[in-house]
Amino acid sequence: MAQAKFYYKDPAAPRPNRPNHIGVAVLLEWQGRYLMEYRADSDFWCFIGGGLWIDETLARCAQRETREETGICLPETDFQFVRLYDDPSRIAAYPDGNVLRVITALYRVALAEEPALVCSEESRALRFFAPQELAGLPVAPTHRDILGDILAGRV
Template sequence: MPEAAFYYKNPAAPRPNKPPILGACAIIQYRSTYLMESRADSDRWAFIGGAMEPEESLEDCILREIREETGLAVSPGLLQFVGVYSDPSRIAAYPDGNIARIISAVYWIVLEDEPVLHCSKESRQLQFFTIEQLAPLTVAETQLDILSDFIEALL
């Protein structure tokens, strides 16, 4: 089965054949660890997130994505807006032939209670990592800028 491919600041990236995808992702913290998913569509780790549906706000989008991908029901009051990542070189090429620029609103969520996670079909694995463990992960290239900024802010 073909895998998704992700690009960031890569001149060899394919040209998008679809409109940009607006979505959201979450940096989910529990104690001094951060949640990542091993994506089922590629050999990459990523923050929880996905594309916004036409009837959703960005906040609704990230709450839905968290619920679908982890089983967690997060209170909207826990969402802390981090920023928007819109570099035009953030490109995703999906196995169905769709190629799109990815624009992501990023939220930070700090969990007080130890979460019980349920892995969806979109993920191979859900795992919390320390900040030191995040840097060497093979991360979806469309999230490299987010991860880099996040690690820099924490160190």
């Protein structure tokens, strides 16, 4: 499978050739741990998330992506907006030739109980990590700013 490539503050990143990509990332927390997915299209761990459809709100996108990528079904009201990540150096290059600037709305959900997780075709694995474990993970560059804020206690 061809690999997706991700860039953050990388002067060698390709220039976007499509409109800005707006999406979400979701911090799913359970007992002080964060859920990450190991992507099928790269060798990176990422927070749950994906692209915004033209006819949905960001919170609805967070709800849909959570269900699609993990099997966890939660009401839209459980998703609390945290902040927007809009650094223009957040770039994703896909095997189909699309190169996008990635703008990400971060949401957070504190889970009351351990969920039964179901991997989608987009994931090789789903796993909860303690913050100190996150520091050593190969995280997609487009999620490193989010990870940095978690580790610094800013989110």
